[in-house]
Amino acid sequence: MxxxxxxxxxxxxxxxxxxxxxxxxxxxxxxxxxxxxxxxxxxxxxxxxxxxxxxxxxxxxxxxxxxxxxxxxxxxxxxxxxxxxxxxxxxWKVSVGSLAANIGLAVILIIVGVIFYKELITFKQICGIMLCLGGLLLLNT
Incomplete structure (x- = not known):
């Protein structure tokens, strides 16, 4: 472990x-x-x-x-x-800049994983993407 x-x-x-x-x-x-x-x-x-x-x-x-x-x-x-x-x-605040960048990165890497590495995307991951994008909107408004 x-x-x-x-x-x-x-x-x-x-x-x-x-x-x-x-x-x-x-x-x-x-x-x-x-x-x-x-x-x-x-x-x-x-x-x-x-x-x-x-x-x-x-x-x-x-x-x-x-x-x-x-x-x-x-x-x-x-x-x-x-x-x-x-x-x-x-x-950018240190508490928000890195978070926004990493949320964006996570969403992009899910897409990269699906397209280039044939990883499967689940319904839970789609929900996670939506929550991340919603979080980005809330962080930047």
């Missing part, structure tokens, strides 16, 4: 810190300078974590195992983080 729970707790905790940091990025600082520092720290920590978890594997041969997804993931993460900084600079 713990193997099922700890990743979601990590995502929730990390996302909480992430949104606090995005909201706390100084408005007078260039967002892309901030992101470059973010990714330098992220690259350093990723390499250190690779060294701790690699069981003697070499870094560069591991690069050959990657595909297009790593490059596109990098671009999408930069866009995501810039988007969050822009959300908060536009005046």
């Amino acid at each position: 713990w193997n099922y729970i700890w990743p979601i707790l990590l995502v929730i905790g990390s996302n909480t810190v992430y949104n606090i940091c995005a909201k706390s990025t100084p408005a007078e600082a260039n967002a892309f300078v901030s992101l470059s520092v973010t990714y330098l720290v992220g690259a350093f920590l990723s390499i250190v974590m690779f060294l701790f978890t690699s069981s003697g594997k070499a870094y560069f041969p591991e690069l050959r195992k990657l595909n297009w997804a790593s490059v596109v993931l990098g671009a999408s993460v930069v866009a995501l983080e810039f988007g969050y900084i822009a959300i908060y600079r536009a005046g």
Whole structure:
């Protein structure tokens, strides 16, 4: 059970810190300078974590195992983080901005799951989508 729970707790905790940091990025600082520092720290920590978890594997041969997804993931993460900084600079409250974005994301991912991964959509999920969309309307009015 713990193997099922700890990743979601990590995502929730990390996302909480992430949104606090995005909201706390100084408005007078260039967002892309901030992101470059973010990714330098992220690259350093990723390499250190690779060294701790690699069981003697070499870094560069591991690069050959990657595909297009790593490059596109990098671009999408930069866009995501810039988007969050822009959300908060536009005046969204930290309690609402992330919630609105994540509700929208959840609805889109249900559609993506159905179209691209042949996941089944249930009546309960349709009701959940409607509740999420209703919640978005209530949050933004």
